[in-house]
Amino acid sequence: MAGRLKAPTGRYGGKTAEERQAERRRRFLDAALQLFGDTPGYRNTTVAALSEAAGLSTRQFYEEFRTLEDVLAALHLQVNDWAEQAVVAAVAHADALPLADRASAIFRAYAADVTSDPRRIRITFVEIIGVSPRLEEQRLARRARWINLVCAEADAAVARGEAAPRDYRLPAAAFIGAVNGLLHDWSAGWVDASLEEAVEELVRQLLSILRPVGWGAEG
Template identity: 65%
Template sequence: MRQTTGTYGGRSAQERRAERRERFLQAGLEQFGDKPGFRAASVTALCEAAGLSTRQFYEEFRNLEEVLAQLHLLVNDWTEEAVLRALADTGGLAFEQRIAAVLRAYVTEATADPRRLRIAFVEIIGVSAELERQRLVRRSRWVALIVAEAEAAVGRGEAAPRDFRIAATAFIGAVNGLLHDWTAGQFEATLEQVVEELVALLLGAVRPPSARP
């Protein structure tokens, strides 16, 4: 299909298309991250929420799964950016302080919008083999980040050398479950309490028993 070129209303075709895509993604965030949820959503309802036509939808996406996939990547990107900023800001701190700052940034960003949390931890599960591969790839990036920080702590004498991949993978699973239950109201806790528990959990995973307080 040939794409429309030129300008209209002072905006190029590329700018108009980017705006439409953004409106579809925003509608997807609302539809998938709240009610009715991805499995009960429809292209028609999504288009109505975006204020656009089904023809415009299929110019941007193959199906609703592609919208969900894009939202999952965006949610992970936003959280990853917050974590990388925290890492950059805490380069000179001790491992415990650095980990606390990073986990606080992660938890704050991940739970800032319950719709993002639902898309990342609930709606993405079990949709298709393709989305499962995407989920595991992004999960592996978080595992790699934790392993890298643990190995850096080894280099500074703050942790004992070993293979941290199993511990990092287990920790990511614990984080996802904890944040899901916390935001779902399964227990009451402040942000600082959640961060403190995660810091203790991670330190316990990467440090040998003799180095734990």
């Protein structure tokens, strides 16, 4: 299909066209979270099945999206936005804490949000992988945002004298890779540990990056 169908305009049922469109979009994304994030998964879902789960028609689907890949792309961004909002809020609340406590509070906020719903983990770490070059670019772009956030927090810690001065881009990328891998493996049951233990291990890794062995001994 070359493009989306034109949605109806005007007020209906007490709602504007924009309000109805936002509601339809939300219902499609809610249905996608269930079908893509659980059973049958993105690759085994059809437009008809998604529309039925949303309680809407396929015509309404094409008024909002061109393809199911568009839905997955929007859902992936939404899940990441939820986690980012949780982290930004934690950063604001933990600003006055010592480094170890601040790092722990921020990362626990991220882990609590991502793991609050197993479907979010599946969207973030499983369903998005290998779909298309476009979604791979989106996935890496969102990963870069997380790397930038870690670097910003690390640089702020350096400025406060709490962390070793260095270029943190490479270690931040390695840390984000560890986060993705461990949380995926934990959610899949491949790690014999509680979520609390997994989070504590990742916080220890982050602190060891910021404060390597021997750092501060001279000062």
